[in-house]
Amino acid sequence: MLHAQKIKTSVGFEYFSRKIGWDVTHSSNLKSLFFTFNLEIEFPKELSSNTIFGYSFSNYKDLTFRGLPFSLKIGEETGTVGGFIIGEEIRKGLIASEKLKIDGLGQILGFLGLKKEWKIQDLAVPGTAEGKAYWWRVSLGPVFTYRGSTKFFPYLYLNLNTLWGTFKMQEAVGELQATEKQKMYSKSFFCIAAGFNYELTPAFILKGEVSLLPYNGGSDLGLMIKAMYSF
Amino acid sequence: MNKKRIFFPLFIFPLFIFSWNFSYLKLDSYKKPNLSEQYNLHSKRNESGRQGNTFSGRGNVSAKPNPFLEETENANPEFDRNQILKEREPVSLKKSGLRQKRREDSSLGEKIGFLKQMRPSPYSGPRFHPSEVLVKFKDSFSEEMREASISAYRAKKLKRIPGLNIYKLQIPENSNVEEMVYVLSMNPDVEFAEPNYVIHTTAWPNDMLFEYQYALNNTGLPIGSSGPTGKSGADIKATASWEETKGEGESIIAVIDTGVDMEHPDIKNKIKSRGKDFVNGDDDATDDNGHGTHMAGIAAADTNNSEGIAGVSWNCKVLPVKVMDQDGTGYDSDVADGIRWAADNGADVISLSLGQDTPSMTLELALEYAYDKNVVIVAAAGNEGGAVYYPAAYDEYCLAVAATNYNDERVTLQNSSQDPGGPWESNYGPEIDVAAPGERIISLVPTWYFGSGSFPYGWGYGTSAATPHVAGLAALIKSIKPHLTASEIMNVIRYAADDVNSSSHPGKDDYIGYGRINMEKALVPIIIIPLSQIK
Secondary structure (H helix, E strand, O other): OOOOOEEEEEEEEEEEEEEEEOOOOOEEEEEEEEEEEEEEEEEOOOEEEEEEEEEEEEEOOOOEEOOOOOOEEEOOOOOEEEEEEEEEEEEEEEEEOOOEEEEEEEEEEEEEEOOEEEEEOOOOOOEEEEEEEEEEEEEEEEEEEEOOOOOEEEEEEEEEEEEEEEEEEEEEEOOEEEEEEEEEEEOOOEEEEEEEEEEOOOOEEEEEEEEEEEEOOEEEEEEEEEEEEEO | OOHHHHHHHHHHHHHHHOOOOOOOOOOOOOOOOOHHHHHHHHHHHHHOOOHHHOOOOOOOOOOOOOHHHHHHHHOOHHHHHHOEEEOOOOOOOOOOOHHHHHHHOOOHHHHHHHHHHHOOOOOOOOOEEEEEEEEEEOOOOOHHHHHHHHHHOOOEEEEEEOOOOEEEEEOOOOOOHHHHHHHHHOOOOEEEEEEEEOOOOOOOOOOOOHHHOOOOOOOOOEOOOOOOEOOOOOOOOHHHHHOOOOOOOOOEEEEEEEOEOOOOOOOHHHEOOOOEEOOOOEOOOEOOOOHHHHHHHHHHOOOOOOOOOOOOOOOOEEEEEEOEOOOOEEEHHHHHHHHHHHHHOOOOEEEEOOOEOOOOHHHHHHHHHHHHOOOEEEEEOOOEOOOOOEOOOOOOOEEEEEEEOOOOOEOOOOOOOOOOOOOOEOOOOOOEEEEEEOOOEEEEOOOOOOOOOOOOEEEEOOHHHHHHHHHHHHHHHHHHOOOOOHHHHHHHHHHOOEOOOOOOOOOOEOOOEOOEOOHHHHHOOEEEEEHHHHO
16 A cells, blocks of 8 residues: 655646648648646655646647548637646656666546637638547657755656647538548657756756657647645 | 746646747748849740731631631521530630740750759648738837837737838747737738748649649739730649649549540650540541640640640540540530440549530530549630530539639630620639630640641630639549549639639629639648637
8 A cells, every 4th residue: 555755736838849740641720729737646666656636728720621521721820729737647667776766657648628619711601610530649768867966957858758649629510511630640759858957946846848749840849837835 | 826827837837838830941042043034034035026927806817717816707607506616715826936035945855954953852841931921000000119019919020121111020939920910910900911932842843834834823924925914823723732743643534525636745754545436436536637636735735844835744645535526526325435435434523625505415424433432623614705614514513614714713705805706705604613814825736727737835815724724633643532523622622713703793693603712722631720820
């Protein structure tokens, strides 16, 4: 039986841009900005669990639905869909020395989008579109933390990182009714993240992280800021 | 401390840092077409002289009797009404002087070559500038007030287009184009506000007569030698739609007509098979009249082959079915059989540039047969200025097509009075679904039509000529969306139409139905606008 040794709460902002493929030949960028509330529980044996809740704005610019009677494209600045974020993060200490600590870290994060309505303009009859999206992101890898200083702890997180999801679009134009599900997947699968934990007080920690996800022909970017408070 | 002072920057800061929109406006540089050069080319053609080669009216035929013109004079009125399915088009195929000009003008090839170099790659960038809008204030609004109003919106004036008094504004950093357009549009002193759309080159075939095909891309230039000038933009938006698709060879248009000249250089590579001849009872639907070849060319002439014309569907195939004889007449039975045969032999679309004024159960059953096999059927409304012909009037199974002209007007007795075949009027009635250009349409004629060695292209008129434009569009839709049913494709064509007579007949009407077809709307992905912004 595991007994909690420490409870941390935190709020954070995270942003990422991810190249997504969605059918054989097309791709676009999924950009997501989210605000999260985290509840982290530390257990004995260097094990901790972090439960994540939050709200996100995910932008699906250029996602196109060519299977519908009228092909639809999510526009430059009209493709932001709001939705809830849920997730779980497990961390396990693997190796620790005086100046270096290596943890194993795995995270699964889900975006459950809310329904969004659009208008299809300039047709001879009124038309609307209704979309709902979700995505899942999974990462797994070691975290190398330098513990040489007293308050500032830089780290490097190398992880396998993938994202997949679905966007379901319903179209209604006059007598035409149709639905298309667009499955998407990330083009990048490996992530190099560099970050730091800065102890403002023993109980209050600031965390920042920049991540780079290379893929064939480019790279994705991620940024994260978190403020943690321990009880 | 004020709580807002703490939380507002905390929330907003990341929004600025992680800028939401990283799109860049990127336009491939290209050389703009030299319109004056094209116009000069046009003018030279005008000067080439065609008097000796032009049909000027009914019966004025030199090389071969023109069946389009003869058939109404020779027809038996009784058969006309009850038994004979007549091709009634007041079609006048005029012999063009372009052939001679092409021989004479050795620089023509070079000029066509210039267009070929101009052919752009497909454009897939942003639709409009991400931080600019265009706004026109009402003239009564003074310049000082305009400037003040622009500042009030926290926008920055980038430019004022002199003469037009249209302002190019840079929108505030934390707003987006759609919002800004919406907000400006609400201002009673603003005449209009719109995004600054990205202009880009479109798919431009290198077919030498393409510039005369106003129906596909109306530049407002004269339509052929001494032809009328159309209204720029009064076209079916073909070039924009070809960015999305040029069709696939698997998509087949059955042209049920007088047959097709399968040796014509501008269509021989587009023929699916030698088809079926229900007039002579064989498997060779060769055209002995000319009408069918003209229709087939409009729908699917060989395109981007440096000669002749462009077809609506570049890559779709033609299945010729001959149901009318060399006089352009036939029987319901043959048409019904032709429809049935086409549906059984792979046709995705059936184009019927024919009709008569009496209902026929035989025809209706044939249409139902093909429709149940998911074939899109398109039929001409007729040119008598009366009720819609059959089979077009069978509303449930086919799209009835009316005709518009180069000014996006429905063809009437008045505006067609200068036609060589005499004035005519597009039929009308509640069955009309859409319209397409049917006035002064250039297309193929059989190689023998104007005599051996002649230039095998001519002008056509009528709802006959309008119909294959719609058939070509249906084939393009089918080729990229093969899962759609015939009914769905028909509705896409209807709903995508431009209501070009909305000032006199808003909405669907008896004259042009939902409007003149718009290939771009039917094929190119439509950018959707959030409902919340519209409200």
